[in-house]
Amino acid sequence: MSSLHLELKQMIIDTLDLEDIAAEEIINDEPLFVEGLCLDSIDALEIGLALQKRYGIKLKADSEETRQHFASINSLALLIESQGSR
Amino acid sequence: MLDFQVESWMAVAPGLESHGDWCNWLQNPQVVQGDLGSASLKQISPMLRRRFGVLGKCAVGAALPLVNEGENIPSIFASRHGDTPLTLSLLEGIGRNEPMSPTGFSLAVHNAVSGLFSIARKDVSGVTAVAAVEGLILQTLLEASGQLLTSGRVLCVVYDVPLPALYHGYCEGVARFPYAIAFILSHKKGKRYRLMQDKISRKKLAISESGFSHLDPEAMGFLEILTGLSTEMRFELNGRSWRLRRVCS
Numbered sequence: 001m002s003s004l005h006l007e008l009k010q011m012i013i014d015t016l017d018l019e020d021i022a023a024e025e026i027i028n029d030e031p032l033f034v035e036g037l038c039l040d041s042i043d044a045l046e047i048g049l050a051l052q053k054r055y056g057i058k059l060k061a062d063s064e065e066t067r068q069h070f071a072s073i074n075s076l077a078l079l080i081e082s083q084g085s086r
Numbered sequence: 087m088l089d090f091q092v093e094s095w096m097a098v099a100p101g102l103e104s105h106g107d108w109c110n111w112l113q114n115p116q117v118v119q120g121d122l123g124s125a126s127l128k129q130i131s132p133m134l135r136r137r138f139g140v141l142g143k144c145a146v147g148a149a150l151p152l153v154n155e156g157e158n159i160p161s162i163f164a165s166r167h168g169d170t171p172l173t174l175s176l177l178e179g180i181g182r183n184e185p186m187s188p189t190g191f192s193l194a195v196h197n198a199v200s201g202l203f204s205i206a207r208k209d210v211s212g213v214t215a216v217a218a219v220e221g222l223i224l225q226t227l228l229e230a231s232g233q234l235l236t237s238g239r240v241l242c243v244v245y246d247v248p249l250p251a252l253y254h255g256y257c258e259g260v261a262r263f264p265y266a267i268a269f270i271l272s273h274k275k276g277k278r279y280r281l282m283q284d285k286i287s288r289k290k291l292a293i294s295e296s297g298f299s300h301l302d303p304e305a306m307g308f309l310e311i312l313t314g315l316s317t318e319m320r321f322e323l324n325g326r327s328w329r330l331r332r333v334c335s
Contacts, residue, residue, distance in 0.1 A: 017136040019136065046187060046188050049188065052185070
């Protein structure tokens, strides 16, 4: 697991108050929303805000592209590697 | 004149949960401190539970034991201040020019707790949120009496947490600890009560001489009636006086 993947998982746990979940339990290629980690729409907004704060990435709230970026930890990591400033 | 029955009730505060706890405390009020006890929300999934703050834990911790799983019941959620500590933290964030947390914003609205409760129980029955400076419990009873005309039972939850220190100078009778009183009002079963408006309005009830009260005097009076320590209490609202009396059947 790359340090970026781990960093993203920890960011999600901290931002979303997922106290009962350890970073290792979040699987890189599993869905984050509805299935897999079972996050909801408010969590999506919260992650969007965290990405903006930490990596300077701004996303449109309701575009198909954003949906794809939010699919899994892997896709979020790709997004940050291509656009993020750290 | 309004007649109704209290089918069941549960009150929650740090260290106070059973009817016996409250009965003892009301007769010998002590300073209430510490965390909310075992009023944990085990029936609620961890993914939803993380959204509950102290206010929500308290309110739902009192309400959940009164309802059966899968049962539909309309509800009234009454809080004078709602989640003011959360609202203040959001305002402070705005003051520092920080972007606002969407979760924080969604949970700061007055009907947030009732919303979480209805999501957790998958109950789509009507929910009413009440906020009142004066006579919070009386307003809840009046609203519930109205709803009893169309519904056999109504769940009522009265709840508040202490205000942040910043507001203390602007507010009388603030809660000194988190508390919630949940009860089911019914026309079918339970102890009988009668609510009457007094013909002559009397002077406003004096808050205790020292100005110190552990809990809102209205909440104290209502708990005394629920526990059976008293059989009658008075409410003041908009210059009118009301009486709630236990009716022996």
